[in-house]
Amino acid sequence: MLSLYYYPGNASLLPHMMLREIGAEFELRLVDRGQDAQKSPDYLKLNPSGRIPVLIDGDLVLFETAAIVLHLADRFPESGLAPALGTAERSEFYKWIIHLTNTPQTEFRAWFYPHEHVTDEAAAPTVKDAARERLDRMFDVISAQLGDKTWLLGERFSAADLFLFMLVRWGRGMPRPPRSIPNLNALAERVLARPAVQKALEAEGLRAPIF
Secondary structure, eight states, X not given: OEEEEEOTTSTTHHHHHHHHHHTOOXXXXXXXXXXXXXXXXXXXXXXXXXXXXXXXXXXXXXXXXXXXXXXXXXXOGGGOSSOOTTSHHHHHHHHHHHHHHHTHHHHHHHHHOGGGGOSSGGXXXXXXXXXXXXXXXXXXXHHHHHTTOSBTTBSOOOHHHHHHHHHHHHGGGSSSOGGGSHHHHHHHHHHHTSHXXXXXXXXXXXXXXXX
């Protein structure tokens, strides 16, 4: 059976939503960040970086959110969460997964944890403000690329849309939250309406306002 190590609302939400969309049997294993469980010796054996999530699939122990996304898309091709291998659409899917993980997801680290980027705590607010400015520009670029399409890949829903939904949610506390951009808000609402997404949010105890 698949096992997902998670903490509510963390990056683990993305593979959790995917597993619900797939309909696979899996178990959730809470990594209690409130108790620094991600730094425990047992968890560090699974992910030496001490970050969440980790996916266990048989003998495979996999960390890094984007890697888990691609593994699940390959493992369960019948789910339709990624276009067929070898197609131009699959390459577009790769583009979005890599962009979302390398650009806004990475930038959120500086927004949420600015103290990790300074040696002088007094400088942390400037790091956070600079991250906000960069995130604003990043979401503007994503919005322009999305345009009036239903999903990032056009008319086809994919795991990339789940990824963007999670990032829109993460930005809910920003001065200009991503939901304030009309087409990003509309996409997030479409994702939120999916039954599998509702089940994942309920299982993690995530309540409104979601984003």
